[in-house]
Amino acid sequence: MNIKEKHKIRNDGKFGKKLYSVQESYWIFYNGIRTMKYMFKAKRKKELSPKFIERIMLAVTQVNCCAICSYAHSKKALESGMNNEEIQNMLSGIIDDVPNSEVAAVMFAQHYADTRGNPTLESWQRIVEIYGISKANGIFGSICTIMIGNVYGIAWSSFFNRLRGRPDPRSNLLYEVSMILGTVLIPISLIHALISDLFKKPRIKF
Template structure:
């Protein structure tokens, strides 16, 4: 996997790719995703986002995180949405020349969101709101956070099964994979945390 420009990863050898998400990060990624996924569905219902737009966002995040499981699943969904095989392959290679101009800022924000491990700059988010308006921007954010959940848990699960086939992910280790698989037991706790935050109207981050 190619190393992202400007990315520093002191815990990995050169060329091994980005550092994988920790158990702590996985908790908060799930929490943030559960709090904003409804905005994605709302934007779809209101026809602010179509399936191709959503899949472009998800493929961009998946390319940054390098999740084989999500690449396969969302390539299939992107094909079903009407995207061509060539366009999908370009997206998974980080080539965005086929992205429609109106969607490009959102796709670039998706890349930035994943590159910063879910911590984009406030200025970048403000720009997305300025371009698309609050409702559509929240739909974009919900789409990005949804695929972040899939990547965070999809990588260790696929890495574990690939390890059993003798194709271990050089970024990963057996202890990491087991710890992340066990961390799925935290999902109900994170879900309840998100639900209570909504009930008590805890402010959303980037909303």
């Protein structure tokens, strides 16, 4: 059994069913703000192609089950040159079409989302070993950036789907309202992230 077959079996389970709390959303935004610059830097240096970034983002979105991000990043993935079959496979947790050079990054992205932003030290060290620190930071930035989209996308889309009579079975009105009101914490999280960067606090904790 090869690594892709193992990963396909792993994703046959149901992940991303427990929604993120307001407290978790604060730290997700904080991590995203601190790391997205590395994604842009890696893209600018051509360390990460648009397809590579979209594969990472689709992998995270598949775990978190964010419908609005699935739609948005399916469109971006198509624009990056990915075909529809590969996109649909990734949204089903199947990575047979992922280039071998990108499999480790996609698996780490799944692991990061699956552990709710608490990856193992060994998994991160492996990514650094495979890709080098600059590219690894770009991968990490891509993961944290889409995590922001997922956590708020789930809450907002759940709320509007409820108004349309199609509520998300994972959610409830109290959760959706608390998450929407919780966006008032975004400026505080932003300032916190900027101060942490100023004092060179670690970007990833284990």
